[in-house]
Amino acid sequence: MFARLFLSSSLFALAACGVSESNPPSLAYRNVEGIMNRPMRAIAPVASASDPALASRIAELVAQAEGGQGDFAAALPRTRSAVSAAGGAESESWIAAQLALSVLDSSRSETVAALVELDAIFAAQTSAGEPAETERLLTARERVIALYQGQAESYEALLAGLRSR
Incomplete structure (x- = not known):
């Protein structure tokens, strides 16, 4: 009895899966897709209050990012040299290049x-x-994003160079 009930309910469930839809959903591109790919600057700044403390903090954050860029730029030549000199995977020179890449990554x-x-x-x-x-906030954000993207491109290129050895 139980087996017969199980079998009939299974057949009913399988039959429900086979129902075809006359109008399947379109897979065409929708306007909302890609909205996050638009630059942040495309959003027009709204009228905003002046806040001297916030303006000062934003300037500090840009200076912090530029300091990080200085650290990155200082570590970059050594890392390039180490990656260029790297031998095969797990060799001493490859390990030295890996360590240099770690220092470069942490400088970001x-x-x-x-x-x-x-x-x-x-x-x-x-x-x-x-x-x-x-x-001021949007301008600072654009500046810091540009620094970050430049660092990421340099780092990724060196990492790819080391991986190819």
């Missing part, structure tokens, strides 16, 4: 930390609906 932390805090300020203002220093 100040830039990343500045970008994270700028994003946090932007998000907090957006959710609170109380914008302040919007133009």
Whole structure:
């Protein structure tokens, strides 16, 4: 009895899976897809209040990111040399290049930390609906993103060069 009930309910469930839909959903590109790919600058800054303390903090964060860029630029030539001189995987020179890449990667932390805090300020203002220093914030964010992207490109190129050995 139980087997017969199980079998009939299984057949009913399988039959439900076979129902064809006359109008399947379209897989065409939708306008909302790619909205996050637009540059942040495309959002027009709203009128915002002047906040000297926030303006000072934004300037500090840009200086922090530029300091991180200085650290990155200082470590870059040594890393390039180490990667160029690297032998096969797990050789002494390859390990030295790996260590140099680690130092280079960690030198990006100040830039990343500045970008994270700028994003946090932007998000907090957006959710609170109380914008302040919007133009300055967006300009600073663009500057720090440009620094970060330059660092990421250099780092990834060196990492790819080491992986190919």
